[in-house]
Amino acid sequence: MLLQCFACQYSIFHWARDHRLHHKFSDTDGDPHNATRGFFFSHIGWLLVKKHPEAKKRMRTIDVSDLKENKVLMFQKKYSTPFIGTICFILPTLFPMYFWNETFASAWHLTILRVILSLHATFLVNSAAHAFGNKPYDRNITPSQNISVSLATLGEGYHNYHHVFPWDYRAAELGNNALNFTTLFIDFFAWLGWAYDLKAVGNDVIAKRAERTGDGTNLWRWGDKDMHKEHEDIAKVLCKGQ
Structure with missing residues (x-):
C-alpha cells in the first residue's frame, strides 16, 4: 500500500x-x-x-x-x-x-x-x-504484446496475453520472466509466503487459444518445448498449496 x-x-x-x-x-x-x-x-x-x-x-x-x-x-x-x-x-x-x-x-x-x-x-x-505490437492470442482486440512497454514498465507490456487471460497473476505467457520483474516481485513474496492463491493458465490452454484466435506471431519464443516445461513446473510449484 x-x-x-x-x-x-x-x-x-x-x-x-x-x-x-x-x-x-x-x-x-x-x-x-x-x-x-x-x-x-x-x-x-x-x-x-x-x-x-x-x-x-x-x-x-x-x-x-x-x-x-x-x-x-x-x-x-x-x-x-x-x-x-x-x-x-x-x-x-x-x-x-x-x-x-x-x-x-x-x-x-x-x-x-x-x-x-x-x-x-x-x-x-x-x-x-x-x-502497437503483435497479437499472438487474440487478433480481434486492441491490446498487444509490446517489448518497449515491457522494458519501460518492468514487465507490463504483455498486454494481449493479459487481456485474454486476465486471471493469470504473471500477466505474461509461460511466466516469461526475462523482462517481467513485476512477476518476479510477486514470486519473491510467494516464496516468503506472503502472496498466495496464485492463479496461472496451463500451457495447453495458452497454445490452443493462440492457435484458434492468435495472429500467428512468435515474439516470445513460442514453441520452445524446454521453456514450456520449465515455466509450467515453476507455475505448479508456486500455485501448489498456497
Missing part, C-alpha cells in the same frame, strides 16, 4: 475498480481509458476530463465488495491525499536534503521528474500497448 502511494496513482481501491471496469468493457465507452478514442485519450486525456456517462453507468455493475472488506485498502482510500502527498512528494524531497545536503530545488525537481517519468511509463500500458 505504501509503495502504491509512492507511485502516485491515487488509491488502490480506485485503481482496482477502474482496472476491473477497463477489462470488463475494454475499448468501449464503458472503459475509462477507451483506446478507440485515440492515443492521447487512452494515455492521459481520460484523466483530464470527466468519465464518460457510460463508464459511470457501468461502474455500478463492478463488484468491489472484496476491496471494501480490506481494512488496509479502505484506510488508504480514506487518507489517500495525505498519504500520497507525504510518501510520494514530501519524504523523497526531504531525505536527500537531510542525508546528502541536497538543495531544495534539486530534490524537489528530481522528485517531480521521477513522478512524471513513472506515470508516463505506466500510461503506455493503456496507450501504446493498445495500439
Whole structure:
C-alpha cells in the first residue's frame, strides 16, 4: 500500500475498480481509458476530463465488495491525499536534503521528474500497448504484446496475453520472466509466503487459444518445448498449496 502511494496513482481501491471496469468493457465507452478514442485519450486525456456517462453507468455493475472488506485498502482510500502527498512528494524531497545536503530545488525537481517519468511509463500500458505490437492470442482486440512497454514498465507490456487471460497473476505467457520483474516481485513474496492463491493458465490452454484466435506471431519464443516445461513446473510449484 505504501509503495502504491509512492507511485502516485491515487488509491488502490480506485485503481482496482477502474482496472476491473477497463477489462470488463475494454475499448468501449464503458472503459475509462477507451483506446478507440485515440492515443492521447487512452494515455492521459481520460484523466483530464470527466468519465464518460457510460463508464459511470457501468461502474455500478463492478463488484468491489472484496476491496471494501480490506481494512488496509479502505484506510488508504480514506487518507489517500495525505498519504500520497507525504510518501510520494514530501519524504523523497526531504531525505536527500537531510542525508546528502541536497538543495531544495534539486530534490524537489528530481522528485517531480521521477513522478512524471513513472506515470508516463505506466500510461503506455493503456496507450501504446493498445495500439502497437503483435497479437499472438487474440487478433480481434486492441491490446498487444509490446517489448518497449515491457522494458519501460518492468514487465507490463504483455498486454494481449493479459487481456485474454486476465486471471493469470504473471500477466505474461509461460511466466516469461526475462523482462517481467513485476512477476518476479510477486514470486519473491510467494516464496516468503506472503502472496498466495496464485492463479496461472496451463500451457495447453495458452497454445490452443493462440492457435484458434492468435495472429500467428512468435515474439516470445513460442514453441520452445524446454521453456514450456520449465515455466509450467515453476507455475505448479508456486500455485501448489498456497
